[in-house]
Amino acid sequence: MDLDQALQTYLVEARELLEEMESSLLRLESTPEDDEIIGAVFRAAHTIKGSAGLFGLAPIIGFTHIVEDILDQVRNHRLAISAELIKLLLESCDHINLLVNIVVEQGDNPGPAELAQDGMLRERLQIYQQGDTESLVRLPCSQTSPVERQDPGPQAMTELWHISLRFGREVFKNGMEPTSFLRYLATLGEIVAIETITAALPGWQALDPENCYLGYEIDFDSTASKESISEVFEFVRDDCQILILPPHSKLAEYLALIEALPEENEMLGQLLVKTGALTQAELEAALHLQHLHAQAPHARLGEILISQGAVDEVVVDAALKKQNQGKEQKNKEQRFVRVHADKLDDLINLVGELVVASSGANLLAQRLRDSQLLEATSVIAMLVEEIRDGALHLRMVPIGETFNRFQRVVRDVSQELDKDITLRISGADTELDKSVVEKIGDPLMHLVRNAMDHGIESAERRQQAGKPSQGTLTLNAFHDSGSIVLEIQDDGAGLDKEKILKKALERDIIAPGQQLSEQDIYQLIFEPGFSTAEAVTNLSGRGVGMDVVKRNIQALRGSVELHSETGKGTLVRIRLPLTLAIIDGFLVRVGSAHYVIPLDMVIECVELTEDALQDTLGRDYINLRGEVLPFVRLQHYFDIQSQPGRRENIVVVSHGGQKSGLVVDELLGELQTVIKPLGKLFNHLRGISGSSILGGGDIALILDIPALVQSAIQRELHQLGHQVMGHTLSPSSIN
Incomplete structure (x- = not known):
């Protein structure tokens, strides 16, 4: 196994999981009771930790374990989602990403600064992990929780195992004594209640003293597993009917175990046995029955297990769902092949040379005026065009992956500016060349931050202007005439043309009396050193950046234009080619x-x-x-x-x-x-x-x-x- 290649694969997968984790946490902020999102965050952290264990990456394992433990408490409704917890988990995502980069890319352990940050984050996380749980608000169980589908019964009974036991007629003849099994069972816990069932006793005329007619209904308090309880009756299993029903708390445990299992393409019975909800003997008996009724419409294993009472219906449903997730994940993985970007670049270069060679052959055929050669070069040119389009499509990625990264930016910057700003994304499925995506990220970042700082007003000023207190920033993408158009739009105060002209005159960017169109005035903000900010902040005001934004866009053979309306907002429109190669x-x-x-x-x-x-x-x-x-x-x-x-x-x-x-x-x-x-x-x-x-x-x-x-x-x-x-x-x- 090539460990270097495996490490690189881990790096890519860990970053993808961290992006998914961050996106899910941001969505969880608005829907804190969404169990599916909570489960997605937990699985991402669990996978990162598990994969890190393959390479012995102790810093990642140790830190991620604490995060996973907290997420497990959230998932089991023992810990409430709050703004403070979301903020801490987002910071933890950033720190895990830092650890991944340090350990995998540099091969070194974290330095003093990283260790200090690691220690501070661990202390804050441990407050939630091991702190005063009474002071933490508990989330109510979801109304759709499958555990609630059980018959409630008395509260005391729901926390006990229930064993339904019917001894076979041949037990005495085989040298077994039923009460000895009950005494052995008592060594694993406490028999809280027992009822002897005598319904199978015949009349005294038909009574055979060598036959056993006894049955028992037992309520049993124990922390043992279902497999351990089942092993008590191992020697009489073939002569008995045994049904072991877990307490409600065990049902929740089984469901949690099923959810925590890796998404592997395992059979239903294997999943249930692995979680302890089903014993191997119960599985074999159900499989045998399924084989006998293979042609029957009710021959599904899950239905057989439910009809026998071996497993609760909600546990079977959860296992089936997990099994389907594993199949979907496996099918999804089979549809994709990871290819190094350099290999794609080499392919594009070769296709480009093929295009040039095809054009040369076609030109030669025209000069020779050979009809057969012209026809052959025409077919080659058509095939080359298809190869070119296919090769270019390999590098096309949806812009939504880039747009989604700004969810975190908008959240953090709006809090820093003390503004209420929401981000709307449209056209996320629009595709463009990966090389363009990589180079447009920084200009987009600057424009988004600039719109939030300069464009969108504070809540007080918005209310005074008759606007909603919450500002809106919109990212949009669409194809237009063989190009891709990216739009950054805000509903802020708009650009002040008079202020822009005044600053331009002060800096001698324009001459006094020079007549400029509206678009020319707006383009002045892209001049080096130009800024209308009244104060320098951490985000802007130094006049550095907008000229670099325009220069970077032009380097991609693109253009940028602005449209603004006073009091209603500003639209920045970037037009880029779909590809930079052909x-x-x-x-x-x-x-x-x-x-x-x-x-x-x-x-x-x-x-x-x-x-x-x-x-x-x-x-x-x-x-x-x-x-x-x-x-x-x-x-x-x-x-x-x-x-x-x-x-x-x-x-x-x-x-x-x-x-x-x-x-x-x-x-x-x-x-x-x-x-x-x-x-x-x-x-x-x-x-x-x-x-x-x-x-x-x-x-x-x-x-x-x-x-x-x-x-x-x-x-x-x-x-x-x-x-x-x-x-x-x-x-x-x-x-």
């Missing part, structure tokens, strides 16, 4: 240079004629079917030499609902292309997101449409500003 593109040529436009942004292509430019007075826009379409000449933007008198075409693109045009020389059609990142030397280039190798070996640059259009607008405004200043300072204007 792209469906539209190839164009400008002069001798080739460019790739993301195909999902292309709407249509039209010819740019002289007639279309006649009414524009030399400005870069045309009338496209009654709609003004601004355009960018890529020849001018990239300073490319081109032949005069060439035919020009406009590629109409759309991003964020806004249309614009790109003027190119030649339209070369669709292609699949692999994105190759640019080196650090070219990081300053605006409008370029990467490069690609074409089938013929030429290099094509991949256009970043949002950045290109924004850069072109800024150039235009800059030139207009110079023209206005030049006109203002001309001699004619002075005279």
Whole structure:
């Protein structure tokens, strides 16, 4: 067995269990009596401790054991859920995660700081584990608790074993004496009540003194197991009818044992025997009866055990439920295979090279004009596309896993800010590339914390504004035109445009009198060092972060925009590509240079004629079917030499609902292309997101449409500003 690989598997599984544990604890805060959630938290802690035991990870075992013990008290309704306990358990989750990282990744024992934290948490946990239970409020038993389905009876009787015993006729002949078994039974506990049953006695004419006609109904007080009580009658089992009914407290114990068992795919009888609710002899007798009635409709083992009175119905129901959980878990595990991320990255790279090779083969076939070769390359291209889509889908994960992590963030930050804020999540099933998910987490974190600190007001201010005292933060995700859109929305006070402009002027970010659109004003908050906070806090106010957020989003070939309404809230919309590896593109040529436009942004292509430019007075826009379409000449933007008198075409693109045009020389059609990142030397280039190798070996640059259009607008405004200043300072204007 590869222990290193096993440790890595444990690390991954432990983190997943801790995430599940944290999520369940947050849900438990609003539904403290939900037994299923409590059970899920307990099982997560139990599994973490058990798996740690396989590797001898003593720090994890010792600490998690205390947490598990407390959760067991909660599960058995001996300890109440409270806000303080939830907070402590969440801190314990964080500490277990820290221990996992230290022990598994570093291979070292915790350091002095971690040991100090461990000791403080243990002291706080032990108050609940071993403290004054009278001062703890007990939770009432759930109304749906299966134990309550038993006939109540006198309270004293419900806490006693009940043994129904009918000796066989041949007991005396076999040398057995019934009362000796009763004396032996008394060594295991106290026979509280006994009733002799003589109903089987025949009339004196048919009475055989060598036969036994006795039976007993016994109430027995003992801490022994059912198996131990059953062994008392081992020598007369074949000649007797024995029914052992556990006390109600034992029923609860059996149910707890069944719940605590690992979810393995065991048979019903094995589960019941393992928990002690059924003896091996009772199981064998029931299996024998089941075999005899194999063709009968009532031949199910559980029904046979219930009809015989060997096991209570609620215990059988719990065991069946546990058995189904084990089957479901096993089936779920069989549906998934853990694959190292590096292997997926290698696969994607190979598929990318396959796309390039397929394009080259197709180009060669077109040059040779061989119909059979063209048909063969066409089939290959279709298969490559399917392989590409399948390979990319392997790296697609739902964004909900990332969104759910913010439940804890919102809870902790809202308490730190003394605000009542709830988090709503929608679109959690929306999938995107794992590499994008990993890199978008930090920008999302900053935006969420910023919305809670700056956006959502205090409860008093919200009430004064006629709003509910509880603020709402919403995370949403959806697919749109081959991209994924992430939205962070709050119902706070909104952005103050006047305040933003004032700060921008103070920091010389904009010039006095400069005219800006609403979106341009909002984008100022992404400038380095910009902040409108009146005081510096632990969360914000230093003007560090928002510029990094935008830079990180742009590094993912994404864009960010803001929409705000005073008094109603702010919406931050992030648009990202689904994957960073391969792209469906539209190839164009400008002069001798080739460019790739993301195909999902292309709407249509039209010819740019002289007639279309006649009414524009030399400005870069045309009338496209009654709609003004601004355009960018890529020849001018990239300073490319081109032949005069060439035919020009406009590629109409759309991003964020806004249309614009790109003027190119030649339209070369669709292609699949692999994105190759640019080196650090070219990081300053605006409008370029990467490069690609074409089938013929030429290099094509991949256009970043949002950045290109924004850069072109800024150039235009800059030139207009110079023209206005030049006109203002001309001699004619002075005279």
